[in-house]
Amino acid sequence: MQLSRYRARTSRIGHIFISHLHGDHYFGLIGLLNTFSLVGRKNALTLYGPPGLNDVLIAQFRASQAVLGFPIHFVELRATEPNTIFEDAQLSVTAFPVQHRIACWGFLFREKPKPRRINKDIMPADLSVKDIIALKNSQDVVNADNSIRYRNEKYTLPPRKSRSYAYCADTRYFELLAEWVKGVDLLYHESTFMDQERELAEQRYHSTTLQAATIAKQAEVDTLLIGHFSSRYRDLSPLLEEAKTVFDNTSLAIEGQDFTIPE
Numbered sequence: 133m134q135l136s137r138y139r140a141r142t143s144r145i146g147h148i149f150i151s152h153l154h155g156d157h158y159f160g161l162i163g164l165l166n167t168f169s170l171v172g173r174k175n176a177l178t179l180y181g182p183p184g185l186n187d188v189l190i191a192q193f194r195a196s197q198a199v200l201g202f203p204i205h206f207v208e209l210r211a212t213e214p215n216t217i218f219e220d221a222q223l224s225v226t227a228f229p230v231q232h233r234i235a236c237w238g239f240l241f242r243e244k245p246k247p248r249r250i251n252k253d254i255m256p257a258d259l260s261v262k263d264i265i266a267l268k269n270s271q272d273v274v275n276a277d278n279s280i281r282y283r284n285e286k287y288t289l290p291p292r293k294s295r296s297y298a299y300c301a302d303t304r305y306f307e308l309l310a311e312w313v314k315g316v317d318l319l320y321h322e323s324t325f326m327d328q329e330r331e332l333a334e335q336r337y338h339s340t341t342l343q344a345a346t347i348a349k350q351a352e353v354d355t356l357l358i359g360h361f362s363s364r365y366r367d368l369s370p371l372l373e374e375a376k377t378v379f380d381n382t383s384l385a386i387e388g389q390d391f392t393i394p395e
């Protein structure tokens with residue numbers, strides 16, 4: 133319902149990452165999969181999730197005698213160290229275990245290094261496809277006698293930035309996390325409580341504003357997004373202000389809002 137409210141193009145969703153099996157993190161999944169099928173989806177979907185997720189889904193589909201019109205590939209998360217769970221030419225995704233009451237993983241999305249860009253303003257008219265590929269791969273375009281025809285630095289611009297985003301799911305504070313998400317552009321870290329509830333956060337395997345901000349600071353990230361606020365807080369601005377005392381470039385993760393990482 134929220135995806136359609138925010139006009140997300142769900143046909144473009146090929147992979148879904150589920151951090152853990154607390155209801156606030158996956159109870160919507162069965163409805164989403166069912167809707168995909170109802171609207172005629174045929175493309176395969178890959179689901180990444182903790183052991184047990186597959187069984188829950190199969191039980192639900194069996195009980196409702198639902199037959200999905202598209203295949204689901206299930207990738208079970210098990211690793212106790214960060215490990216790559218998806219990779220293609222543009223992107224890699226690493227799952228890393230966090231510390232929650234039940235098994236839980238965060239996900240780090242990292243773009244691969246990008247090719248150089250042809251400077252269209254001065255692009256010679258006689259470039260072949262092969263020449264363009266050579267230029268994008270930092271090579272010069274050469275003549276038959278190997279002399280340089282078009283020098284790479286002159287005709288190309290530096291690659292666009294490879295962006296990174298880490299989603300840390302639900303977790304209590306632990307220092308090692310900062311190493312695993314070192315230097316990312318955008319860090320999502322939960323801040324269930326204000327810092328005066330530090331003890332409660334620890335007991336419930338959640339974090340406070342200052343703990344989230346400390347991870348962001350230690351990891352030297354660019355931007356911090358905090359979220360997963362306890363329902364006790366009607367006004368979220370004190371949470372934001374408190375986090376900012378440690379890490380200034382912090383925003384509230386408000387549902388429906390877009391956050392763009394500049395290239």
Ligand SMILES: [Zn+2]
Nearest residue numbers: 152154232302
């Ligand atoms: Zn949880």
Ligand SMILES: [Zn+2]
Nearest residue numbers: 154156157302
């Ligand atoms: Zn949660």
